[in-house]
Amino acid sequence: MSQRVTALSIIDAIVADLRRRIYQGELTQGAALTEAEVAANYDVARPTAKAAIERLVSESLLERGAHKTARVKTLGADSVRDIYFARAYLESEVVRRLARNTTVPPAAVSANAEITARTSRPATDIIEPDMMFHTALVDAMQNKRTSAMYRSLLGEVRLCMTRVQSLELLDTAQIAAEHAAILERIAAGDPEGAANVLDGHLAHARELLAAQLEAASG
Amino acid sequence: MSQRVTALSIIDAIVADLRRRIYQGELTQGAALTEAEVAANYDVARPTAKAAIERLVSESLLERGAHKTARVKTLGADSVRDIYFARAYLESEVVRRLARNTTVPPAAVSANAEITARTSRPATDIIEPDMMFHTALVDAMQNKRTSAMYRSLLGEVRLCMTRVQSLELLDTAQIAAEHAAILERIAAGDPEGAANVLDGHLAHARELLAAQLEAASG
DNA sequence: CAAGTGTACTTGTTAGACAATATTCGAGTT
DNA sequence: AACTCGAATATTGTCTAACAAGTACACTTG
Incomplete structure (x- = not known):
């Protein structure tokens, strides 16, 4: 046994x-x-x-x-792009609507505080709080099906993360700053701004990961 | 056998x-x-x-x-609202991005033409082309995961549809007109307008269905 | 008539087996 | 020597049969 x-x-x-x-x-x-x-x-x-x-x-x-x-599952650069675009579609609409109601999810705030507290730790340690931040945003919509869809995406995201060994290229300080900017735009009641900041944030991560995987396969 | x-x-x-x-x-x-x-x-x-x-x-x-x-599955009014809000989150972001690129999906145009062609037929006949219209919008993003997520929602939508016997309250002409308005806003390159029209369209259907189910259960 | 009990129904899991398909390795041919 | 074809092996798809465990309902009993 x-x-x-x-x-x-x-x-x-x-x-x-x-x-x-x-x-x-x-x-x-x-x-x-x-x-x-x-x-x-x-x-x-x-x-x-x-x-x-x-x-x-x-x-x-x-x-x-x-x-x-x-x-x-083997995730290529194309799959990563697909996943991250899907994330962007979902999340940007979410932050847009959160900003419209000026509702800043407390769970997202505390998750980002967790990230800033770990800037000197090993980079893999911020994967968890990073995902918690984004999950908190989506869950704040209180829509069961949206949360479920998002979670199914995050499973694959996590797969990419373990695939990319050298996560050291993640600048935790920058990630925390981008998160803070998103929350700030939501608090300011600026839907378009919040969506834009989030789009940039995900685009950044997306191309970083995609480039890593393209290098690994070629 | x-x-x-x-x-x-x-x-x-x-x-x-x-x-x-x-x-x-x-x-x-x-x-x-x-x-x-x-x-x-x-x-x-x-x-x-x-x-x-x-x-x-x-x-x-x-x-x-x-x-x-x-x-x-038994779908109550609350479930229907959950489903339709999830649809709205996904689809409004989709039409927003389509409008940003001024790309009007041909499949959506022909699906809506199908609806207008059937205004005098039994109301259940427009379920198929209606779903095809919305699916065409989402598929135009060419994002596999987004399409998959949307399809999983549509399964439940279809379930509501069969549950609501008296679909006669669906005004097919109005549906077709709302669809046309969405396409028109996309063609005009007006993301905000397209998203608003679509939100209204789905909200309309949502409350119609929810009211039906609430009446049926109470 | 109410409450507890027991029985029948249904699902969870296992074992073993056979057919159909994939994969791999070897033999023969060019 | 390299390539192609075929056979052996491994793996999955599905079935039959069975038992354990949990639920639901009816029945008995107070």
Whole structure:
């Protein structure tokens, strides 16, 4: 018995653990995950492993074609652009509407404070609070489906992050400053300005990541 | 043997047929779908039926809790509002960006022409072209993930539509006119105007549907 | 008539098996 | 020696059968 997971639903537990291993880079991009392998690893039957794999495929953390072995999704520069444009479409509308009501989400403020507090720590430490900042913005709309859609995107974002080893190029101070600028425009009741700042913020991250991946593949 | 489905993946075929039956109102809101029942209906094993049901749950056309029978999703007025607000967030940003580039999607134009051509037909006939119009707008962004997110919303929209029997209250001429106004604002390169017209269009539909559902439940 | 209990139904998970398809490796040919 | 074709192997898709566990409903009992 390699790893025993105990929870309400066995499949849920396996999904959670596989997700963790993918996020932590233990399972790198392109790694094969056969059903039998997963079943043996977690000491469950193959149908159970199959269900877990299918769930992760629907989360688009894994990919597989018919009759083919599932693999950890490989994200190219084009995929990153697709993801970040989708983020931009969603988030810019969100901040626009938040600015229209001048509602600054408290959770976003505290998440950004967390980032400024960690400027000297390892760069990977700011991934969590950075995502929390953006999630807080979207969640402030109090729209279940929008939040769900955004979370599905963030799963893939996280995948890019682990793929890009040298995250040192992230200037945490600058990120925090851009976040602050977004909140400031919202507080000022400036929808167009808030959307513009956010667009720039995401465009910056997007091209940074895309350039990294293009360099890695070529 | 009741119904034989023949396709590449058996599960896909069952999912497609169940989806069709839900959309066509054959399976009404709240209808129970046990695994054994589905398995017998399509002459497949229970695990196969189970997988099909789980796929529809992840599409949120069905809902079920642990150890409980799956049921066709019941949409209340609050859910409809959630769905339509999510649509509004996505689509208004889409038309804003389309207007910024003055790109009028040809597919949207022809879809709206289809609506005007059917003003005297039964109201249910305009559901399809109406959805095609909105889908065309989103697809014009050429962003795979945005399109996917939008399609997941449309599944639930379609569910509302079948739920609301008396669709006669839909004024097809007005719908077509509002669509035309959106396209006109895009062609005029007026992002703010396009977004406003679209917001109004969706708000109109939203409150119409919500009022219907509130009346039906109360 | 109300409350607790028990039974039937349904789902969660497992085991084992077979068919169909992918992949890989080897043999034969050019 | 390189390439192509074919066979062996691995992997997935699906099935049958079964048991455990949890829910819901009816039935008994107070």
